Amino acid sequence: MTNVNDSPFRAGFGKTPPMLAGRDSILDDFAAALAEGSWSTERSMLIEGPRGVGKTVLLNALEDIAREREWIVISETATPGFLARVTNDHLQRAIDHLDPPTERSITGVGVAGASITTQVTPAPAYPVTLRSQLERATSLTEPHGVLITLDEINSSSIDELAEFAAEHQHAIRNDLEVAFAGAGLRGAIKEALSHKSLTFLRRSLRPPIDFLEYDDVVDALRIPIVDRGREIDAEALDYAVRATQGYPFLAQLIGDLAWKASPQQTLISLDDVRSAYRKARRTMGRNIHEPSLSDLSPTDLTVLARMAADDGPTAVSDLRTSLGVTSKYLSVYRQRLIDAGMIVPAGHGKVDIAMPYLREYLRDHVVSDATTDRALQRPSFPAPPALDEE
Incomplete structure (x- = not known):
């Protein structure tokens, strides 16, 4: 008898599955970047996509690659205070592990060894910063390096992201063995990168991560x-x-x-x-x-509800007419929904609902008079099976 708790699948968010399908090229490029040297562009990576496509799982896999190569791995979430946690907690722990601090030093020995005098080793006079911690950590782990990952990147910690980006850029300029991988919803990353202070992160590699x-x-x-x-x-x-x-x-x-x-x-x-x-x-x-819907504005929801009434892609011209808005007005919300991963372009002048079964969910909860049961059909993927209700 199979143990019901012995499932090989990991359905929770951020749980690493037994097989990470469809991401081999990203993992291979990253592994090569760690081996090639600090100049490799794949050492700075931003992973963006809708909920549930495996952004955090991919970060986990990148971390595993770095650990296998004996790199220091610092894993954080980009919530307020993350910069201090990376600098004063994670990196300091790694440094202390590689070079345990000496709390007291012997300063003198009495006659015949009868007495020993010691003093506490003073703290360094220079301020501890992310830059100094990276310099120290990379010198201790040489010829390996330090990978920092940040999940759930958004604009709520923009000042810290800006400081992090500046220090990371400085580390690269000094040829330190460092790497960075961040992840977040497409719209959240786009908003964060719109700030001028994050110019350096805008140069990060942004590999496509979507449906399988x-x-x-x-x-x-x-x-x-x-x-x-x-x-x-x-x-x-x-x-x-x-x-x-x-x-x-x-x-x-x-x-x-x-x-x-x-x-x-x-x-x-x-x-x-x-x-x-x-x-x-x-x-x-x-x-x-x-x-996903809770993050949207009432107008965003109105646009989605109108699209849910169609069985397939919606013509932008029809959408504009039915909503009674101008092209300029609609284009703002069209882009907002694309950035949020809710809709996708579907050919010339058309858009479609992106998430599987969102159309049916919207019909059940927003468009109550809809009666059909047809999910988004991507040209490269077979139609879903009919859902037999019990």
């Missing part, structure tokens, strides 16, 4: 199941993959729920996957759609 392709999801579901000693038949696997619509969070959630559906069986069946799909759709609403 069909074959990537096949691997992300099938390989962990087989490696853990169970099986899934072809029909059930195809159903599960289509149900995810390439969304990494759904891949882990559906995989986890299907694994736990019939733990006494070796084979994960189509019925197990169908049950998982139903539960996942409800969880998607609570954990992804509700938080």
